[in-house]
Amino acid sequence: MNSPALVILAAGRARRxxxxxxxxxxxxxxxxxxDLIGSDAFAAGFDDIVxxxxxxxxxxxxxxxxxxxxxxxxxxxxxxKEIRGTVDAVLSARSVIDETKPFGVSNAxxxxxxxSFATLGKHLQESTNNCLVGFQLDRALVGDLPVSRxxxxxxxxxxxxIHERRNVQATLDGFIADDNTEPRVxxxxxxxxxxxxxxxxxxxxxxxxAVAKHDFAAEPEIQLSTFVGSILHRxxxxxxxxxxxxxCIGVTHADDLPLAQLLVREEIAAGQRPEFAFx
Numbered sequence: 001m002n003s004p005a006l007v008i009l010a011a012g013r014a015r016r017x018x019x020x021x022x023x024x025x026x027x028x029x030x031x032x033x034x035d036l037i038g039s040d041a042f043a044a045g046f047d048d049i050v051x052x053x054x055x056x057x058x059x060x061x062x063x064x065x066x067x068x069x070x071x072x073x074x075x076x077x078x079x080x081k082e083i084r085g086t087v088d089a090v091l092s093a094r095s096v097i098d099e100t101k102p103f104g105v106s107n108a109x110x111x112x113x114x115x116s117f118a119t120l121g122k123h124l125q126e127s128t129n130n131c132l133v134g135f136q137l138d139r140a141l142v143g144d145l146p147v148s149r150x151x152x153x154x155x156x157x158x159x160x161x162i163h164e165r166r167n168v169q170a171t172l173d174g175f176i177a178d179d180n181t182e183p184r185v186x187x188x189x190x191x192x193x194x195x196x197x198x199x200x201x202x203x204x205x206x207x208x209x210a211v212a213k214h215d216f217a218a219e220p221e222i223q224l225s226t227f228v229g230s231i232l233h234r235x236x237x238x239x240x241x242x243x244x245x246x247x248c249i250g251v252t253h254a255d256d257l258p259l260a261q262l263l264v265r266e267e268i269a270a271g272q273r274p275e276f277a278f279x
Contacts, residue, residue, distance in 0.1 A: 113246030
């Protein structure tokens with residue numbers, strides 16, 4: 001089995017963060033978010049990494065990788081010309097990936113944990129199913145400001161449905177999704193998607209079909225969670241949900257950074273990741 005590729009989605013404008021959050025100094029020695037992601041991906045056996053960037057912040061991300069990442073790995077960059085959602089972003093990477101390979105997809109502003117990447121890499125090399133690494137809701141929030149989360153229905157280890165919930169936050173009354181959708185109160189151990197996916201090569205054509213048919217005038221973006229939810233009931237493709245106890249350390253708002261830095265240091269102290277991203 002070919003070693004899997006990884007598409008890192010780094011084309012977001014990070015308006016809520018107010019800067020290039022992919023380069024936020026989250027590591028103990030000032031390493032950026034993408035440095036920890038890259039370190040975990042290399043350790044999990046991903047040998048071909050593609051960054052999807054935008055024309056504005058892409059050059060600074062490229063410069064950072066050239067300066068700080070170790071040599072000897074295949075690393076590519078592609079530009080998502082229009083911000084049309086995460087499915088379109090993944091498709092931007094198609095031209096530079098070996099289409100016979102299984103591939104993973106991750107955000108560029110979430111540190112998923114070494115265990116999560118190891119689980120994903122192993123599954124892509126050993127299974128013929130697509131997959132999603134499923135996080136517990138109470139381990140997928142940093143800070144108390146609202147975020148979006150894809151809540152998952154899982155039956156016998158397989159994804160049966162996924163719904164994007166917005167304005168999700170931890171409150172004194174529990175975990176609340178303030179988006180006029182029921183249930184408003186979410187269970188703290190609910191399985192949620194943090195966009196850490198594993199796809200078989202046949203998914204390329206299904207993604208291309210979804211983008212070609214999508215009405216971008218009515219809905220400017222098409223997200224992976226929406227796309228996967230739309231194909232679950234019309235194709236024989238199975239999505240295994242890979243549970244993880246890892247904490248997903250995301251940086252959505254600038255106020256999240258101090259807590260995110262503390263959580264990374266706790267992982268290092270617990271032996272869950274090395275002190276230096278690249279050593």
